[in-house]
Ligand SMILES: Nc1ncnc2c1ncn2[C@@H]1O[C@H](COP(=O)(O)OP(=O)(O)O)[C@@H](O)[C@H]1O
């Protein structure tokens with residue numbers, strides 16, 4: 222029975238699952254943490270840390286030497302600049318680094334505004350989008366930008382460490398801002414404006430095209446058999462969507478360092494407001510998605526500040542907490558700070574913690590409403606599929622249920638990003654389509670919690686505070 226591995230290079234850790242290629246059953250796991258550094262909007266990780274972590278996580282499975290194929294899913298958008306040998310010239314600027322917010326605004330205007338971007342590229346620049354990070358690097362570290370022989374994303378770079386040179390796929394490429402999910406090609410005019418040579422970018426693979434084979438350096442670095450196929454890999458959200466095998470109409474919410482909501486679409490999606498990014502997916506379709514910068518990490522931080530266990534929430538609250546500890550992307554207030562409204566003498570800490578969950582989940586559900594309003598064909602009776610580390614939490618489940626008014630399905634397996642990558646690996650091994658492999662494995666199966674009436678009062682309170690606080694969030698104090 223051949224064994225294949227899928228890896229998830231996410232913000233906080235690299236996680237590897239080893240599965241049997243036939244049934245997709247998990248036979249081993251391994252993980253290794255990452256260090257994220259930076260203050261005042263900076264968020265960086267040295268790609269060498271990802272390389273080490275992938276090696277540690279693979280070794281921790283105890284099965285690296287037996288693998289017949291591998292693929293890597295990775296955090297989207299991060300900017301890696303490297304030399305001709307693939308060595309990084311500086312730490313990567315991560316998806317949640319907000320320093321490029323001014324460049325995002327300038328780039329939006331330069332191409333004719335938000336609608337022009339959404340129609341031409343599929344995304345409207347915000348600080349997360351890779352093109353804005355490249356513009357920031359050119360302004361702040363021009364010598365480093367000029368020295369770059371290659372520019373790529375985290376998963377692209379790890380592919381390079383496995384097969385010899387970076388490669389990307391349509392899903393991850395669609396988060397760069399310089400690859401159009403409408404024309405399905407690099408936007409060369411835009412690249413000229415960014416003074417980025419298209420030759421510095423990796424080739425873009427389709428869903429069933431492997432990235433290559435593990436070369437001698439990859440075999441040494443990671444303890445893998447030389448010559449085994451490497452699947453295309455993709456962005457983390459695209460990999461999770463692949464593993465879940467979701468059909469158009471079924472919404473997914475992922476609760477991790479980032480919060481995301483998305484659905485598969487048969488057509489490219491255009492949102493001139495920029496809230497919903499019109500990404501491509503890893504199956505040949507599209508993945509309209511809204512993303513927040515503050516999700517599990519922010520809520521855990523607030524629980525720690527309050528001295529509470531993470532599930533110790535009150536049954537109700539009158540307090541509103543916008544947990545924008547890292548600035549925010551949805552709504553787009555990159556300089557925002559956490560904001561608390563409605564405290565009284567008798568407010569218990571548990572009510573403040575509930576408000577943190579409501580603030581984080583409410584922002585995601587507002588994103589889901591926007592996705593719905595774009596005519597994405599969301600099925601009102603379809604359950605919301607909940608994945609990511611937060612999906613294990615009782616408090617997250619209860620708040621998402623109360624604010625969404627939908628039934629929740631919590632898959633019984635975890636690590637869907639790594640499982641999606643594993644499906645790509647199995648496809649590279651067998652020549653099947655990744656989407657068919659994932660459908661057979663059925664990692665969306667799990668418990669369903671019935672719908673409860675939507676907490677309209679909490680949603681209205683949140684909407685009102687978000688709207689009234691906007692001027693404050695644009696010009697943060699301190
Ligand atoms: N039982 C749990 N209840 C609530 N949150 C949890 C639980 N277990 C893990 N988490 C949260 O999951 C997060 C990690 O989720 P994950 O999806 O792995 O994140 P990422 O992909 O961004 O690294 C942590 O920040 C932690 O707060």
Ligand SMILES: O=C(CO)[C@@H](O)[C@H](O)COP(=O)(O)O
Pocket residue numbers: 231232233295296297298316349396456457458477478479480481512
């Ligand atoms: O920026 C996005 C999506 O657009 C994030 O979802 C990143 O892809 C990072 O994901 P996690 O670290 O939370 O897994």
